[in-house]
Amino acid sequence: MHVAIVTAGGAGMFCGSCLQDNALARALMASGEEVSLIPTYTPLTLDTKDESLLGPGRGRVFLGGINLYLEHQSKLWGRLPRWFVRFLDSRWALKLSSKLGVSNDAANLGPLTIDLLRxxxxPQRRGIEELVDWIVNRLKxxxxxxxxxxxxxxVRExxxxxxxxxxxxxxxxxxxxxxxxxxxxxxALAMISDRAGDDCxxxxxxxxxxxxxxxxxxxxxxxxxxxFRTLPLLLEPNGFPEAPPAERPNEGPFTVGYFARICPEKGLHNLVEAxxxxxxxxxEVQWALLAGGYLGPRDQRYFRGLKKRTKSWGNGFEYAGAPNTLAEKASILQRFDVLSVPTVYREPKGLPVLEGWACGVPCVQPAHGAFPELLHGVPGGVLVPPGDARALAAALEALHDDPDRRRALxxxxxxxxRAVHGPTAVAERFKAILNAPVPGKRIANRPGAG
Structure with missing residues (x-):
């Protein structure tokens, strides 16, 4: 089976969806399937090998973000010869635009989003036709x-x-x-509902x-x-410790870790309050908070407020930055005694929890979104009421006071x-979904059907 996965770059940001798409492509290839990972908007920002058509020495980005914007702004741009504007879809041009801080803030992208959904x-019809032609006639x-x-x-095209x-x-x-x-x-909601749910x-x-x-x-x-079908979140264990950590010495700080994008939605301020x-x-306890993850221009003010709030802690609050490699990420995670990303919104995935588990680090998470299902499948942590700083503090304190339980979790x-979210399990589930019929569809819904 040959699967084409059309993914969207994160404009220079480490994006959980990009990481998942790239990992799924690799898992399917390891299981014997052929995969073409097609990047759109911008190149993927990853901490592992890029499996996309824009991987080292390969291919291109479709619906490149610079051309999308210029086509949205000017009808004349869409009439220029394709050979004249194609250089703006190159890796170097799109990476440069990301480094220059081109906004991917939804609040500023409403009109462009509507254009894309049309x-x-x-105005992006030409780019859409190129993508479709590549999929149908080149990749097949x-x-x-x-x-x-x-x-x-x-999709309609x-x-x-x-x-x-x-x-x-x-x-x-x-x-x-x-x-x-x-x-x-x-x-946008109406257009997605109409286009995505169309039976034919x-x-x-x-x-x-x-x-x-x-x-x-x-x-x-x-x-x-x-x-709808549920596909387990995927975590590739390669690059993470092969065994959980040995007993930590009692001396030194008790480190509560946060690893996610630095933004209000992910709830770092909730952890600071706890x-x-x-x-x-x-x-009498030497508490330490170690945070890692991407910090974008939009959230600089938010982070400055947290630094000011924790100034009296001295070395008790540290920001480790956004690591560029998986090895750097794993080294940060291994410094944690407990991980917590107490999100404000209902998290649909929860990848930081899996990455913490891969290093043998238990978690304390709010009981909403995907977290209850994650911890039901893998009993590697504790759930607390969302938005309750006292409950979060109590759970962290309990794990501090019970090192045996902490190690067991x-x-x-x-x-x-590794058993539930590893590449083999997820690849098999994915193939089973694609090979099974879907109720209510009049179009072909299995590879090779119709």
Missing amino acids: GELG PDAVVFSNALLVGP LRKSFDGPIWCTLQGDDIFLNALREPHQSA HGFTGFLTHSEYYADHMADTLALPRDR MELLRERRP GAAGHAGV
Whole structure:
């Protein structure tokens, strides 16, 4: 089976969806399948080998972000010869635009988002036709997977010449959509619902990483719930420690770790509040908060506020930055005694939890979004009420006071993440989904069907 995965670059940011798409491509190839990972908008930013068509020495980006913007701004740009503007889809040009701080903030991208969702009727028609031609006539896959619903624009055009299954993975699409300003938010939701759910010209079905998110997105986008399938979040264990950590010495700080994008939605401020409570209640303990992850221009002010708030802690708060390699990431995670990413919103994936488990680090997470399902499948942590700093502090304190339990949870996470979320298990589940029929579809929905 040949699977084409159409993914979207994160404009220079380490993006969980990009990491998942790249890891899924590698897992499927390891299981004997052929995969073409097609980057759109910008190159992928990864801490492992890039498996996309834009990997080292290969290919191109489709629907390149610079040309999309210029086509949106000027009708004249869309009439220029393709050979004249194609250089702007190159790796170097798109990476440069990302480094210069080109905005990917949804609040500023409403009109462009609507243009993209118009698909073959919008100003990006030429780029869509190129993508479709490449998929149908060059790659000739058995199945196509788009990595988010905002990529639905090309699907009607693709349906004209491809009768195989076309799936869509939903991985946090609502976060972007909710940040759009009106009237663009309502328009985008209506357009995605119409195009994605069309029985004859839309997606065959939808993949999510949790049942919670399937319920949520079926309701948000008014899509049939019986066309959703759950694919476990994938974690590649290579590059992480092969065994959980040995018993840590009692001396030194007790390090609570946070590893995610530095932004209000991910809840670093919630963790700071819990640590304030711990420092006040248990001053004899050497508490430390170590944070790592991408910090973008939009959230610099937020982070400065946290640094000011924790100034009296001295060395008790450290920001380790955004690592460029998996080895650097693993070295940060291994410094944690406990991991917590107490998100404000309902997280659809929870990749930091899996990465912590891969290092044998237990977690304390809010009991909403995907986290209850993750911890039901792998008992490697503790759930607390969302937004309750006192409950979070109490759970962290309990794990500090019970090192045997802490080690047991870490060991369970270390073993469980490999068994439940490893490449072999996820690849087999993915292939089973693609080879099974989907209720209510009049178009072909299995590789080679029709």
